[in-house]
């Protein structure tokens with residue numbers, strides 16, 4: 001209920017449509033309830049007394065009432081569809097906007113495939129429940145109660161027949177709903193798994209082909225697809241049982257009514273019109289019971305989806321973006337004061353332990369360390385992609401939490417390890433770093449990042465990069481990402497292994513270009529010693545701790561890890577992954 005109340009706020013803008021739909025459905029219900037009464041009157045009064053004028057007058061009234069019911073029904077469809085679609089759009093928009101506020105730590109909580117399902121399928125389920133569920137939900141209880149009262153008013157003795165059958169039907173329908181409702185949560189979970197598998201397979205399709213793993217992934221997909229088919233069969237197989245239950249009850253009731261009603265008609269206790277009118281009400285009552293059970297099933301599924309959507313909406317952003325904080329990073333100094341860090345509060349060990357470091361403005365800092373030693377984790381603390389668990393991170397002499405996070409991230413540019421480009425031209429992509437950049441500024445950044453070496457070949461700034469930057473090579477992609485960050489003119493630039501796919505000569509040229517940016521602090525994570533040996537300071541991380549710091553000469557003279565790294569990369573000619 002709390003979840004339903006929570007999402008109800010997203011009805012804003014569509015409340016009047018909802019009210020109109022409710023009133024129209026009430027109008028339709030009342031009109032439909034009047035029809036059996038008018039019918040009984042035609043048969044019992046009009047035909048029995050032979051009054052054609054009464055038959056015609058009542059018939060005309062029946063036509064008007066039926067038309068009214070039709071108009072109300074049509075009006076309801078229009079308003080409810082508008083309200084449902086608007087409600088769905090509001091919900092999707094709210095989910096999307098809230099997702100933008102998520103910190104990296106929040107994104108670690110949800111699979112992206114599950115987020116896609118929660119933004120699409122779950123909202124469609126809620127919308128469908130709205131369009132198809134509100135009508136029976138509002139109509140059926142009224143129909144049920146009114147039908148029972150009117151049928152009893154027509155003949156209390158006949159009503160006994162379905163009062164005997166009704167409890168059996170109610171128990172059968174209750175059992176079906178009780179069995180099927182929890183299945184929907186399972187079904188949505190399996191749907192998430194299917195989406196996850198599909199997404200992973202499509203993203204990695206090139207690797208799958210390269211490693212000839214088509215058979216393996218096809219088997220994985222078949223398994224989860226079969227699980228979805230099984231769960232859906234089980235769930236919907238249970239749900240459709242309410243139809244035969246309802247029809248069996250209807251058949252037994254009709255036989256009972258015809259048996260007892262026929263006897264009452266022969267004895268003159270009731271007229272034929274009363275019997276047919278009564279049977280119409282019974283049909284109404286049974287139909288409303290059927291509708292109530294169907295709507296429960298529909299709502300049970302929608303409630304599961306509402307819960308899943310609420311989980312996204314209620315997730316608290318793990319980071320306060322501090323919009324009133326400092327608006328500019330004034331210099332490129334960086335300091336980590338006794339910083340410890342773990343990705344989640346429940347993680348057993350810290351990824352970084354008591355790290356204290358200082359980088360001077362404009363200096364070049366190299367970070368080396370084995371796989372998983374915490375290099376990426378460390379640099380992600382600078383633009384507050386994550387917050388330190390203990391200790392403080394300072395940029396420009398100020399705690400990073402004191403900045404407006406957007407200003408901080410404008411001041412600390414980062415070329416991520418996993419580079420991402422978007423569909424569009426080279427110009428569009430590079431302007432992500434600085435939307436107002438002129439072509440001249442873009443070309444200048446391209447020169448520093450050595451993009452100019454291949455720019456003309458791919459078609460210049462107007463070249464289309466294709467979906468996810470698929471039209472360029474890995475090394476070209478890395479260089480474009482460096483140019484994009486350069487264009488933002490940050491005070492601190494972090495390169496997280498961002499030249500790993502670039503040849504050593506180009507890497508050296510990029511470093512020479514960067515060295516000319518005197519007021520920018522450059523933090524370079526690298527696997528190759530050659531990428532950082534000219535740095536003012538080299539930091540060696542080992543298992544989340546600072547193992548050593550110094551210049552190339554100092555470390556080469558005193559540090560065994562650095563000596564080993566240098567030796568292995570220089571003697572074997574292995575210029576990559578030597579730190580593992």
Ligand SMILES: Nc1ncnc2c1ncn2[C@@H]1O[C@H](COP(=O)(O)OP(=O)(O)OP(=O)(O)O)[C@@H](O)[C@H]1O
Nearest residue numbers: 108343351369370371372373374375376377378417
């Ligand atoms: N999002 C995350 N959630 C939980 N743990 C993580 C996450 N990212 C990294 N880790 C863990 O943190 C530790 C440090 O990882 P990190 O990526 O910082 O290492 P790294 O030195 O950059 O490694 P590499 O050179 O392979 O990129 C690893 O044990 C890793 O499993």
